[in-house]
Amino acid sequence: MILLISGLAGCQVLSPPAPAAERMGTGDLGLIIERATGSVLVINTSHHRVLGRVEGLGDLSHASVVYSRDGRYGYVFGRDGGLTKVDLLELAIARRVLQSGNSIGGAISQDGRFVAVSNYDPGGVKVFDSETLELVKDIPASYADTEGKPAQSKTVGLVDAPGNRFVFSLFDSDQIWTLDMAASEPEVHRFDAGEAPYDALITPDGRFYIAGLFGEDGLSMLDLWHPDQGVTEILPDYGRGEQKLPVYKMPHLEGWAIADGQAFFPAVGHHQVLVARMDDWSLDGRIPVQGQPVFVMASPDNRQIWVSFAHPNNDVVQVIDSQTREIIRTLEPGEAVLHMEFTPRGEEVWVSARDSNRVTVYNTRTLEPVATLDAEKPSGIFFTSRAHTLGL
Numbered sequence: 001m002i003l004l005i006s007g008l009a010g011c012q013v014l015s016p017p018a019p020a021a022e023r024m025g026t027g028d029l030g031l032i033i034e035r036a037t038g039s040v041l042v043i044n045t046s047h048h049r050v051l052g053r054v055e056g057l058g059d060l061s062h063a064s065v066v067y068s069r070d071g072r073y074g075y076v077f078g079r080d081g082g083l084t085k086v087d088l089l090e091l092a093i094a095r096r097v098l099q100s101g102n103s104i105g106g107a108i109s110q111d112g113r114f115v116a117v118s119n120y121d122p123g124g125v126k127v128f129d130s131e132t133l134e135l136v137k138d139i140p141a142s143y144a145d146t147e148g149k150p151a152q153s154k155t156v157g158l159v160d161a162p163g164n165r166f167v168f169s170l171f172d173s174d175q176i177w178t179l180d181m182a183a184s185e186p187e188v189h190r191f192d193a194g195e196a197p198y199d200a201l202i203t204p205d206g207r208f209y210i211a212g213l214f215g216e217d218g219l220s221m222l223d224l225w226h227p228d229q230g231v232t233e234i235l236p237d238y239g240r241g242e243q244k245l246p247v248y249k250m251p252h253l254e255g256w257a258i259a260d261g262q263a264f265f266p267a268v269g270h271h272q273v274l275v276a277r278m279d280d281w282s283l284d285g286r287i288p289v290q291g292q293p294v295f296v297m298a299s300p301d302n303r304q305i306w307v308s309f310a311h312p313n314n315d316v317v318q319v320i321d322s323q324t325r326e327i328i329r330t331l332e333p334g335e336a337v338l339h340m341e342f343t344p345r346g347e348e349v350w351v352s353a354r355d356s357n358r359v360t361v362y363n364t365r366t367l368e369p370v371a372t373l374d375a376e377k378p379s380g381i382f383f384t385s386r387a388h389t390l391g392l
Contacts, residue, residue: 026071029088029384030341032352032359033076035060036377040076042088045343045350045383048361048371052091058082058098063380064105066392068130069112071384075130077106083117085133088384095133099126107160107391114181116158116166123152125168125179127186137186143173157200157211157253159391161224169197169211176200176211176222176231191231193220198268201253202391210234212253214268221281234281238267238274254392257298257305259322264305266293273307273320287325289318295339298322299364300346308337308351317351319367329367333360341381352378 029051032041039055057063059080066075073094076084081100084093102121108114114136116127123141128134141153153172161167164182169175174195180187195215202209202224209222218236223229251266258264262284265274273296275285291313297306305320314336319329334353342349348370352359354377361371386392 024089026088026384027344029071031065031074031076031086031088031382032373032375032378033060033063033065033380033382034376035063035354035379038078039376040074040086041373041375041378042086042091043373045348048373050373050375054086054091054093056093057084057086057096060379062104065380065382065386066106066108066115067382067384067387068108069387071387073130074382074384075106075108075115077103077117079103081117081119081121083115083128083133097128097133099128099135104154104156105158107158107166109160109166109181110162110164110390114164116160116179118155118158118168120154123154123170123172125155125158125166127166127179127181137179137181139177139179139186139188141170141173141177143170143175145172156198159200159202159209161202161209161390162206165224167200167202167209167222167224169193169200171196171198171214174215176209176220178222178224178227189227191222191227193222193231194218194233199251199253201256204258204390206390210253212251212265212268217268219265232281235265235274235276235283238283238286251293251310252295254295254297257296257302257322259298259302259305262322264296264298264320264322266296266307273305275325285325287320287327289320289327290316290330297340297342299342299349300344304328304364306340306349308340311336314338315353331362331367333362333369334358338379339381341383343383344385350381352381354379 028046042051058078062079074086081103085095087094100119103119106117125139127137145151153170158168166179176191176193178189194213197211198214200211211220217238263276273287277284291309295308307318317331333351334356336355359373
């Protein structure tokens with residue numbers, strides 16, 4: 001569908017069709033987080049161009065974005081509890097609410113009706129109407145602490161799942177919860193998990209929800225086709241016999257890699273990318289890398305695995321061949337690399353370097369830079385293709 005960049009902006013009177021030069025679709029647009037200034041850049045991926053800057057989004061020191069089904073609106077989750085609906089065509093804030101004191105991300109439902117936010121303070125998940133940002137459901141992450149007193153857990157790893165469900169983990173109470181928004185009255189189901197789940201992912205088919213564990217070597221997996229079976233531990237003791245290093249930045253499980261029936265994960269506290277067999281989820285190998293991995297992301301064709309790293313080795317990105325499991329290139333996009341995003345068909349990858357104030361675009365065939373864009377302390381890069389992908 002072709003939308004007019006001028007929009008209607010509160011007016012119900014239809015204007016004459018705009019000239020062709022003013023028409024713009026949303027399929028090749030995206031947002032880049034400028035974490036230090038509370039702003040986002042609206043970008044065009046086809047032309048490597050910044051269309052404009054939207055300001056006034058609050059604390060974006062740990063921000064993420066999901067999109068409406070048509071790709072016109074980006075929902076930005078700020079660290080200060082702000083939920084901001086950004087109009088990519090008007091280059092403006094459409095709506096904004098402060099819904100908590102400290103939040104860590106969010107998701108949009110399968111049908112696009114609901115936006116859920118994962119909170120640290122107070123712990124829990126809040127669900128909003130995607131059109132109006134009015135509160136629909138408040139799910140406190142209540143549990144009893146070690147002294148039996150009521151407490152609220154930080155919630156992490158929030159993703160959307162088929163059946164209009166949300167799934168998330170409770171860091172402090174070692175649990176995974178599912179929230180069914182398709183029911184006449186939203187239903188919560190609780191499952192015991194491993195120690196201190198810190199982040200999570202969902203497989204591309206929406207079947208398996210896998211939470212990384214900070215408190216132990218291993219991961220917790222919930223089969224959403226058979227939730228009655230409970231949580232299964234996978235990759236237990238992957239660090240057996242090794243001294244875990246200090247963790248400078250928690251790994252992210254977003255964008256994990258699947259290739260030839262194998263899954264690639266970042267190891268917590270080790271300079272390794274782990275490889276698991278997806279038929280039985282057993283450990284199938286370890287790939288030594290130059291630092292503690294933060295993002296381990298697959299190109300859309302799953303042939304390349306791109307790895308970014310925690311401080312102090314965070315000025316490089318390493319590219320792994322998924323078949324040979326060998327590092328084929330070490331790139332230097334700039335100081336303090338924070339995020340990567342592949343274009344929908346994978347011909348390019350955009351890499352943010354916070355302390356170099358730039359985003360570098362690489363050709364994934366040649367592994368050479370093809371463009372750079374100036375940005376103020378850039379971090380997360382989010383393209384509208386996410387609107388049609390589970391769990392992102």
